[in-house]
Amino acid sequence: MHATIQKPIGEIVKHIQPGEKVFVVGCNNCAWKCYSGGDDETKMMAKRLTDKGIEVTGYTAPGPKGMSLCKLDHTRKVLMEEHADEVKKADSFLILGCGQGVHTVIDATDGGMVHPGCDTVFGGETVSDTHIEEYCSLCGDCIIEFTGGLCPMTLCAKQLLNGPCGGAENGHCEVDPDRPCGWILIYERLKKLGRLELLDPYQPPKKNSKWSRPRTLEVSPTEATFCSIGGKVTVSNQD
Amino acid sequence: MKLTTLFDKGEFVITGEVGPIKGAIHRDKSIEPSCAIEALQLHQHVHAVNVTDNQSAVMRLGSLAASVRLKANGVEPVYQLTCRDRNRLALQSDLLTAYSLGIDNVLLLTGDHIQLGDHKEAKPVFDLDSVQLIDMAKGLKRGYDISGSRIENYLDMAFGAVVNPNSDPIELQLMKMRKKIDAGAQFFQTQAVYDVKLFENFMKKAEKFNCPIQVGFVILKTPQMGKFMNKNVSGIHVPDEWIDEIGSVAKEDQRKKAAEMAGKFIKQVKSMVQGVHIMPLGWTDIVPDILEHADIKPIK
Numbered sequence: 001m002h003a004t005i006q007k008p009i010g011e012i013v014k015h016i017q018p019g020e021k022v023f024v025v026g027c028n029n030c031a032w033k034c035y036s037g038g039d040d041e042t043k044m045m046a047k048r049l050t051d052k053g054i055e056v057t058g059y060t061a062p063g064p065k066g067m068s069l070c071k072l073d074h075t076r077k078v079l080m081e082e083h084a085d086e087v088k089k090a091d092s093f094l095i096l097g098c099g100q101g102v103h104t105v106i107d108a109t110d111g112g113m114v115h116p117g118c119d120t121v122f123g124g125e126t127v128s129d130t131h132i133e134e135y136c137s138l139c140g141d142c143i144i145e146f147t148g149g150l151c152p153m154t155l156c157a158k159q160l161l162n163g164p165c166g167g168a169e170n171g172h173c174e175v176d177p178d179r180p181c182g183w184i185l186i187y188e189r190l191k192k193l194g195r196l197e198l199l200d201p202y203q204p205p206k207k208n209s210k211w212s213r214p215r216t217l218e219v220s221p222t223e224a225t226f227c228s229i230g231g232k233v234t235v236s237n238q239d
Numbered sequence: 240m241k242l243t244t245l246f247d248k249g250e251f252v253i254t255g256e257v258g259p260i261k262g263a264i265h266r267d268k269s270i271e272p273s274c275a276i277e278a279l280q281l282h283q284h285v286h287a288v289n290v291t292d293n294q295s296a297v298m299r300l301g302s303l304a305a306s307v308r309l310k311a312n313g314v315e316p317v318y319q320l321t322c323r324d325r326n327r328l329a330l331q332s333d334l335l336t337a338y339s340l341g342i343d344n345v346l347l348l349t350g351d352h353i354q355l356g357d358h359k360e361a362k363p364v365f366d367l368d369s370v371q372l373i374d375m376a377k378g379l380k381r382g383y384d385i386s387g388s389r390i391e392n393y394l395d396m397a398f399g400a401v402v403n404p405n406s407d408p409i410e411l412q413l414m415k416m417r418k419k420i421d422a423g424a425q426f427f428q429t430q431a432v433y434d435v436k437l438f439e440n441f442m443k444k445a446e447k448f449n450c451p452i453q454v455g456f457v458i459l460k461t462p463q464m465g466k467f468m469n470k471n472v473s474g475i476h477v478p479d480e481w482i483d484e485i486g487s488v489a490k491e492d493q494r495k496k497a498a499e500m501a502g503k504f505i506k507q508v509k510s511m512v513q514g515v516h517i518m519p520l521g522w523t524d525i526v527p528d529i530l531e532h533a534d535i536k537p538i539k
Binding site (some may be wrong): 157158159160161162163164165166167168169170171174175176183184187199200202203204205206208 | 322323327349350351352354355363365366367368369370371374375385401402403405406407408410411412414415418421422430473474476
């Protein structure tokens with residue numbers, strides 16, 4: 001999921017011009033789980049803006065629960081058909097969702113003016129209803145086969161691929177004594193699994209071209225093509 | 240002169256360390272930066288002097304400029320190069336530049352994280368880790384850059400690396416040490432250690448690599464410094480006995496005491512290693528006393 005946190009209301013309001021009419025859009029998937037843009041927060045944002053003297057023409061978090069705002073055809077239908085009148089009256093959209101959601105609204109509204117209502121902080125695991133943790137950096141060049149599924153690009157502050165630096169103390173990272181050393185987590189896990197030999201091979205430098213933005217993915221029921229500056233990679237899911 | 244030549248001859252290799260100034264070298268050549276003055280003080284007592292690279296992630300004069308200045312003054316530098324501030328293009332280019340400017344020894348390391356320094360909002364690079372950096376440097380020695388393209392006039396420097404005997408679990412450090420040797424590391428300098436037993440245990444496990452190791456030592460100047468390092472410097476542990484002992488003398492006697500304690504420690508571990516790396520943090524003047532207390536013969 002894409003973890004998001006609302007921007008402070010003062011910052012949101014600052015970017016809305018006098019007299020600008022706003023339509024508020026939430027996301028019923030990730031932002032709902034982050035309490036940053038579900039049904040309740042979207043409705044609440046409409047009220048908070050109104051209380052600040054901003055004219056709100058309407059609001060919606062395209063449902064049902066679990067539906068992502070970044071599903072373009074659905075969002076377009078909800079905004080341009082179900083909320084057509086309110087959308088027409090609006091000068092801009094305030095989006096309570098991730099950066100993908102913001103762009104989805106641009107596409108869905110044929111280039112409408114947008115204001116991001118959230119900061120997109122990371123892609124994470126919803127460990128509990130109130131706790132989200134980051135385990136993947138979306139680098140496009142995954143090496144976690146060698147680390148028991150724990151990503152050193154994410155769990156190591158220096159993104160080291162061949163083992164830890166010398167800065168860990170009592171199992172914690174030199175950057176933050178409250179944060180465990182990612183490499184010690186990897187080591188302890190593989191030791192427990194009896195698979196420490198996975199750490200033996202030299203890991204070559206990252207192919208950063210796979211991490212160059214923006215990237216695309218073409219998908220079909222039988223194969224997918226990942227496209228980055230590093231080139232196109234097509235993989236079948238049938239053979 | 241490459242330090243590997245000395246190791247090969249069986250010399251007990253002694254190195255010191257200086258940190259470049261936070262500022263530029265004066266255009267008036269008669270004004271030496273403090274790091275060069277410290278290095279000149281060390282000169283007669285050590286084989287080479289490490290020049291740190293934005294140590295503790297604090298922005299300073301470049302280690303290469305300072306290394307070249309030392310070399311011009313007749314001091315053999317060990318140019319430190321970290322992965323924190325440079326991508327693979329810059330690292331290779333700096334290595335070629337260093338060799339072109341006469342540098343013979345380079346210590347290749349990861350570098351402290353940006354968060355520990357004075358530019359906390361800077362982008363940490365870490366395009367390569369230290370193992371990959373050493374592997375890449377080896378490529379330049381063999382005539383290839385990291386992309387496989389041929390280079391002209393290969394570099395020929397001694398490649399040093401670091402290891403931390405204080406790390407727990409030590410097996411992870413040993414795994415990385417082995418990878419560094421496979422990649423091309425020719426000698427090691429350890430993180431500062433103060434515990435003979437701990438170091439002995441480490442050396443028992445590291446001996447099998449058959450690669451020269453210099454024991455690292457940061458001069459403990461005051462009890463406050465010991466406490467500060469324990470609290471703020473990850474990967475170093477100063478035992479209470481050390482803090483109590485340096486605290487047991489009057490302030491004016493601390494230099495003498497520090498030299499005595501350092502010398503005593505180095506004397507106990509010197510037979511296990513092929514050299515010592517002393518980090519004086521400004522107290523360069525007591526290095527000769529330390530070596531005398533450690534019963535290490537003067538180098539010249």
